Amino acid sequence: MAVLNEAGRQxxxxxxxxxxxxxxxxxxxxxxxxxxxxDGDELVSAHLDGRQRKLHNLRRDPRVTVSFExxxxxxxxxxxYLVVHGLARITEGGAPELLHALAQTYVGPGTVFPPMPxxxxxxxxxxxxxxxxxxxxxxxxxx
Amino acid sequence: MAVLNEAGRQxxxxxxxxxxxxxxxxxxxxxxxxxxxxDGDELVSAHLDGRQRKLHNLRRDPRVTVSFExxxxxxxxxxxYLVVHGLARITEGGAPELLHALAQTYVGPGTVFPPMPxxxxxxxxxxxxxxxxxxxxxxxxxx
Numbered sequence: 001m002a003v004l005n006e007a008g009r010q011x012x013x014x015x016x017x018x019x020x021x022x023x024x025x026x027x028x029x030x031x032x033x034x035x036x037x038x039d040g041d042e043l044v045s046a047h048l049d050g051r052q053r054k055l056h057n058l059r060r061d062p063r064v065t066v067s068f069e070x071x072x073x074x075x076x077x078x079x080x081y082l083v084v085h086g087l088a089r090i091t092e093g094g095a096p097e098l099l100h101a102l103a104q105t106y107v108g109p110g111t112v113f114p115p116m117p118x119x120x121x122x123x124x125x126x127x128x129x130x131x132x133x134x135x136x137x138x139x140x141x142x143x
Numbered sequence: 144m145a146v147l148n149e150a151g152r153q154x155x156x157x158x159x160x161x162x163x164x165x166x167x168x169x170x171x172x173x174x175x176x177x178x179x180x181x182d183g184d185e186l187v188s189a190h191l192d193g194r195q196r197k198l199h200n201l202r203r204d205p206r207v208t209v210s211f212e213x214x215x216x217x218x219x220x221x222x223x224y225l226v227v228h229g230l231a232r233i234t235e236g237g238a239p240e241l242l243h244a245l246a247q248t249y250v251g252p253g254t255v256f257p258p259m260p261x262x263x264x265x266x267x268x269x270x271x272x273x274x275x276x277x278x279x280x281x282x283x284x285x286x
Contacts, residue, residue: 021208023171032226061170063170063171064172065164069212077254078178106222134176
């Protein structure tokens with residue numbers, strides 16, 4: 001299993017948005033921009049609605065790729081970015097709690113989230129990292 | 144053909160980074176973060192090196208999805224984003240000129256790009272838009 005180095009972990013924990021790519025039934029790419037966090041060496045994302053296309057796709061084909069814009073740029077001014085390739089498994093429950101935790105970074109400290117009474121338990125996607133790429137200090141010693 | 148509305152065009156012309164997704168030989172997603180511009184109703188990106196994985200992929204399967212972080216957020220604080228689905232065709236030449244033009248937005252006015260003498264002619268990917276999605280004012284009246 002590939003492990004993110006400290007620079008890669010910092011990108012994710014900074015609240016960078018995750019461009020989460022799954023594969024549709026017809027083989028075309030599907031992209032959603034979501035919040036993700038780290039749970040040990042895995043990425044985790046929370047989904048209140050289990051009928052989402054991305055969850056449907058991940059149940060059929062667990063291969064997932066997630067890209068993030070990073071801090072800094074290379075020598076010629078092209079922005080650093082982190083790409084995480086992995087395999088997802090979906091578990092039931094815990095989505096409101098994870099969304100609340102992520103909202104503290106993605107929206108701001110003190111945010112109450114989800115902003116609804118009695119949210120459904122939802123689903124969590126746990127992504128085991130298989131490869132780290134992109135352009136930046138996370139590609140050195142990370143693969 | 145789907146056409147971007149003005150709000151969608153503004154996201155791209157603002158210099159938002161493009162998370163460009165192609166499909167690898169084994170059906171898994173490949174992501175690169177690149178610069179893109181508009182040429183009429185098409186997206187265009189420039190590539191000096193014709194051996195790039197993304198160009199290889201697009202020659203085999205022209206389906207491409209490009210996501211951008213947009214300005215603003217929805218009512219519950221989730222950031223707007225633009226997703227463009229399309230079909231790419233690759234043409235030879237013109238990459239240095241397009242990169243130079245894009246660098247004026249992505250790096251800054253007056254940037255000399257590519258920063259090398261005698262760059263190769265390279266390749267341009269022209270993406271015809273088939274569908275516009277994501278979350279933001281570009282999904283209203285755009286599809």
